Amino acid sequence: MPDDGVARPRSPLQTVDRALEVLLSFTERRRDWGVMELAEAFAIDKSTAQRILAALAARGFLSADPVTRRYSLGPTMWRMAAVWERAGGLAALAQRVLEPLAFQTDRTAIFAVPDGLHVRCVAAVDGGGPLRSHPLVGELYPANAGATSRGYFAFLDSNERRALISGRVFATFTGLTKVDEQELERLFVETVAQGYAYSEGEYDYATRALAVPIILRGRPVGSLSLGESKYPARPDDIRDHLPALQAGAEQLSALLDNRAHSAAVARQTRVTRSH
Template structure:
């Protein structure tokens, strides 16, 4: 007879534990020892050992025979690559971009790092443009030019950023493109201080952009941008949409951190949101 208890036992509990272990990895936690895992998850040594060995047997973890520690394995890379290649990340971002484009009237972009650039993986056009003959998706934005890339690179650890960018040639895209490394670093510092980046014609002479970082855990995962045509008349100022842009970035950060939004209700491709706007956690 059922007791009505919702506590998970047996196979379901084992699955939950395995998923908790996989989700515990980040840039600071890169490996587990058996005793560490047992203490962290309140497990017996034998249970922790079986759990780690099972995950290693399926390729999700890799056991180091010398240190007897377990780090992420090739199955994690394969699953992540499959998700990215199947458009998982862009599909996750598109409903958020659609609502932002609808309320602001501007084109919204979500970009992720690609070497010394960020690459646009999702874009939704706004009613006020900009209108272009070529698509935004797959366009590369160089680290030194424009708000879209600055909103990502500014929030990297400075030492990591310098190792990636120092000494690289910087192309000029317009008369407004920052060129000197010290000038670019000053713009990075300004973006961090303000929490956002603004540019006017640095990369595309006809465009103005406002961008903020999107985080995945404790480090930047990309940037969220509103773009408008400098030569078009607008009924409001681009900066009027900064709060909404930050709210949308918080929503994307939550999705990337697996903080689940409300269940989908409508299809964004028909001009509606797929879920109510999240209230960013404090």
């Protein structure tokens, strides 16, 4: 269609896409929007911003503060999140990465997310050794013991990490567990420098683990790790599988950020416009 300078109304699909963009703009740092703020951020007029916000609020996706007239996420988001989680949620999504990773490396693959001063295993798939995934799901790994937790905590902003850890009393699990705050910080710094976490016998004398962070929009949101029992001995080193683990972390990050689907939609849009 030629560009004759005449403004035309947005199609229904464009309007829906813009409304979804507004929902996706909410983050830990951006928890609410005012009408003028939204209009400026999205380069739309005030009336359009008001209509989008009001429509989302009418369906419960947003909630409007009657005093400040600012919009934050509403109860429908909670309900949809609950439905998604009951349908498998994060665990089902992670399985797409964990299953091929466990098969390729012959180790148990674990996806864990933060839970206070721990990370919690939300999904795991067995490798070929005696380490079984079933008891691992739901297990909490403390910040001071093991690669699975260090693969997350080390990559936090250092000030955020210190605020979490400072003054805490940590439990000792084995003779290799670090409980001194300064020792832990040195270990976190070393982990960031090498780009991955490795542990042997810190949380359990009989296990080793290798972990990398799951990064979403510049922030760690969890860890992806490989675990193995030290007995019986294996012909290869678990660290040999670091490239596969890093590739898995990138795949999982893309799934969590919906990048694969977004790229496919963009490709289809380009194809459609070219015909």
